[in-house]
Amino acid sequence: MSITLTIDGQSVQAEEGQTVLEVAKRAGVTIPTLCYHPALEPLGACRLCVVEVIQRGRSQIVTSCTMPAEPGMEVRTSTPAVMESRRTVLELLLSRCPNVPVIQQLAAQYGVTEPPFEADDPNEKCILCGLCVRACNDLVGAHVLNFSDRGISRVIGPAFMEKTRDCIGCGACTIVCPTGAIEIVLEKEALYAAKPLGPASAIYVPFLQAVPRVPVIDTDACIRFRQQARTNGELADACGVCQLLCEARAIDYTQQDEELDIEVGAVVVATGFADFDPYLAPQYSFGKSPNIITGIEFERLSNSGGPTEGEILTAEGVPPKSVAILHCVGSRDKHTNKYCSRVCCMYALKQAHLVRDKTGADVFEFYMDIRAPGKSYEEFYERVQEEGVHFIRGKGAEVTVQPDGKLLVKGEDADLSRVVAVSVDMVILGTGMTAQPDAAEVSHLFGIGCGNEGFFTEAHPKLRPVETNTDGVYLAGTCQGPRDVPDTVAHANAAAAEVLALLTKGEVVISPATAEVNRDKCVGCGDCIPVCPYTAIARVDGKAQVNAALCKGCGTCVATCPSGAIEALHFTDEQIVAQIEGVLKWV
């Protein structure tokens, strides 16, 4: 419903529920404000937006930010009483914060150029407008900032003025603060402790080189999604700061994960590897100290996009003085994985180099032997040796956390034939590569082989390294076995080439020797379906049916069928018997 009121003699229309300030702003009447923000509930604290309102014959001075517009109301924004009030309020604010440009400028507009009183603290910037408090509580829902104490002792801060981990560092307070009184200080120690090596905020660009370079929302960390999950979807109104501030209006909380059905002619399986779970090697005490980290975590730590902006720091926030790097964690070990993960030696050497280079710390590498085959690899190993890294030939046996927080690494130095122990500030576990935990499911889905370790089996280890036993399904990268980046790229290119070779032909050649079901004999028991390694059999109308395009004619189903209903074409019983008879004729 529209209502009419007068502002400074000018008749204006307003919507019901609008405040006088909103109406005046729309009508082009300037009213100074400090504690007002359109996204936040008005507080009426700074009292700068006072106007004179004449209503039912009664005149009163009110704050326009809180006063609801009412029909027939007469608003005067610059009467002498209003101007004097604003001027005095600005005098008082300028006396409190003499060096804040926003207040200096506003005060100058009202003829106040010098603070009439001496400030208690000339560096004071906070005018206690409470915008940050409202943003933190009403908008973000972090409930970190609030007022404490009263009267002239009133201050804004976290509870008991103590640092709190409840602060998520979102910075909403700094954005709304009119006087620049709040600064976000990235406290590396705090950040590291709050979110070790993970993304620093709930919304982030996945990695620096990401394409497309757009942020994603971590729904487990996002206040809004957490609220939604907590209330089973009933509430989803917390925070919303990103949406509020995004000028492109690109934030959409309603987006959902989608499943797409796409028909394709070929599939490249490139599901990658899983980092070895260091808890499976308890002798290394992973999890017992924040300074025992995996190789991948070290990558995050030393990355310039990481939580410490690339500085190598311990959990205490200081650079380590000594670092131990343990090779073969989860590799070449009969208790975990027997195979060599191939990449760890080289990344461990690189990390040793980074630690030396960035911190100058003593580095101890515990290794069995260094595997550095390939171009320039051995040369790099030599360079790292020259950089003063201590190489201890012998697998790290045990890591223990000392009472003072230092880490004691024990191992046998095979060169010296004696047990060695070093006390260090940080331990990097050179964790190996393992197959993805769902490798068995994936192998079944695509009808491809899977070895004992969980890596997918290629059609031929030497001649067909990217193909699988299922036509049209190819392998690329570490899902097939541990390999480093150049090898993975080469492998992937090969898979792509295979796919192109297949698809450009436009047709596929299939083997004529496939299985066929005699529907008269089939009883529909279904025993053949799970045994088919190529998922070529399905039950159609209660009976088994073989997809000739998938069938490789291996004969497993033929042998399995209890009622003898499946025959391998070109290898029917009659043909085989005939062949036997033919052979026997010559005997």
Added chain:
Amino acid sequence: MSKLKNVGDLQALREKLQGQISRRKATNTTITVGMGTCGIAAGAREVMHAILEELQRRDIQAHVTTVGCIGMCSREPLVDIQQGDEDRVTYGNVSPNMVPRLIEEHVVNSRVIDEWVIGRVSGQGG
């Protein structure tokens, strides 16, 4: 105390309780007992207790006060009764068994028991 179930219960309770604070309200009757050493020796305390009991039994609103020796020790225990602007009447040699009749005749029916009276003071001069 049990719950009041209706307004009637409240009224009944109030009536019952009113005696409890009647000492702080004006009543029409003041009974004064001489409680000097002489009076107590002659049994004034027993007389006063008898008066209090009798007043309570009959649910009479009256003030009972004590005074010291007024000099007529030979006639103790002495009890004065005064109602409103009436004369203040002094009874002598009062014993507890005389109390019911005193209350009945003088306090309730405002009839002075002349045979026990030993003195009168004009109510106005009081």
Added chain:
Amino acid sequence: MVEYRADVLVGCEHGEHPDLVGALKAEIERRNLGAEINVVETGCRGFCAMGPILLIEPEGIIYCAVKAADIPEVVEETLVKGRVVERLAYQEPVTHQRICHYEDIPFYHKQMRLVLRNCGMVDPRSIEEYIASGGYSALEKVLTTMTPDEVIQAITVSGLRGRGGAGFPTGRKWSSTKHAHGECRYIVANGDEGDPGAFMDRSMMEGDPYAILEGMTIGAYAIENVREGYIYVRDEYPLAVENLRLAIERATEMGLLGDHILGSDFSFHIKIVRGAGAFVCGESSALMQSLEGSVGEPRPKHVHATESGLWGQPTALNNVETWANVPLIINMGAGEYAKIGTTNSKGTKAFCLVGKVRHTGLIEVPMGMTLREIVYDIGGGPQEGREIKAIQTGGPSGGCIPSHLLDLPVDYESLAEVGSMMGSGGMIVMDDTNCMVDVARYFLDFLKDESCGKCTPCREGIKRMLDILTKIVTGNGEMSDLDKLERIARTVQRASLCALGKTSPNPVLSTLRYYRDEYEAHILQKRCPAGVCRDLITYNILEAKCTGCGRCLRNCPRKAITGERRKLHVIDQALCIKCGICKENCVFDAIEVS
């Protein structure tokens, strides 16, 4: 049940002599009078200057300033022998006559104790005594003979206005609450009394808690759809909290509170919420915030609490004194009640008469009584040789009324007209030894900590006004400061968020209005006419009067006084901190302030 012959009423239990009741009981026991004499602990009887007070009924004998050591004599003489202990009776200050009967003392004689009728007369912990003295007869009348609308009508006709300070008509408040839309309605009793020197509400909550409960219950009945009421009491009043809690418990047990009150369909519950003692929580919107569990800070009141108050529901919030008036009005009849007081201010008002009068205490007078009657007849006038200078009413938000306006009738409008306010009922009398600049400074000093600090004018304005006043009382003031002071005061008055802020400059503005000469003396002559402001005075020993007794020398905390025995003593001005202890101790009046 034992029928006693006498009641001994002991007030002021939490005063300086907490052993009085014990001593009395022990003495009565020792003399075997336990069956005859009833000792009753009551609330405050208001005659605080003379406390502790014993009242012996039915004789109506009142003893002042009784000590435990006086008890045997009181028991022997009065309770056994019926004689008055003259030396404990009240002594009339002018004629020095002893007055032994309660009603004869002028302090009580001039008062009209209606709301305070039970304070000091019944045991506040006994619902039986309250009922016996006519308690709950108003509720009875309301439940049996009046409709809710008739109750509101009666309150409206009675002319009762809020006793908390603003004086809003209570009937109108109840009516708007009743007609506002909401799921339910609430009523609240404001017992967050925070003014320095005021204790009316405390005395009522301690001394007659049932009257407040009864008033609220009647209010709940009248406003309808009120299931819950709250009493907000500051936690600095432990006895009030205890007595109210006990009263709620007992009233609920008796069926006078809770579900189905007196067997009717009307149900109402009362809860006590303890405040943490912030002055600002006496402001209604801050009080409700605090009640809801938030920080007590005022909200802009474009929507009244009667529309959207506690938890967004229509709420009738009244001061405890207002609630205590309700049963009185119902019992007296609205018409009778309206006969008391003036045209626009009806009924009586309780005041805490404190400061430089002989008889300080809690008093209740009909509206429209003049300040002179209150100060001279009830308060006994100024101390010997002193002169009344001003009367400060309305607490820190009130103003100072000069002595030439002593014939001003005390009602809402008259007080506002002269720049002060009724407030909750603080009344501080000042004489010629009070410096008005210092008084204004005192109140601002109180307010600088008690302002919630939410809005700029109140928070910063009070601080800066205080800065200026401090400058003036230390002798550094300039005449231009007075203009500055007035301008800030005007802005604080105009632009502050809540009533507390808007009224906070009243002490400054009213003293500036009536005592500008004192300000000017401080600024121009660097002189404090009342001899209060330490930086502007010196203490000197008069040669003519000093006997060299050495009392001042012994008591001086800074050893600033020297002198041989029986010879003139001298104050070393460099060491003197102007504490005034020497002057207080000098029995020869030989120390002069200049």
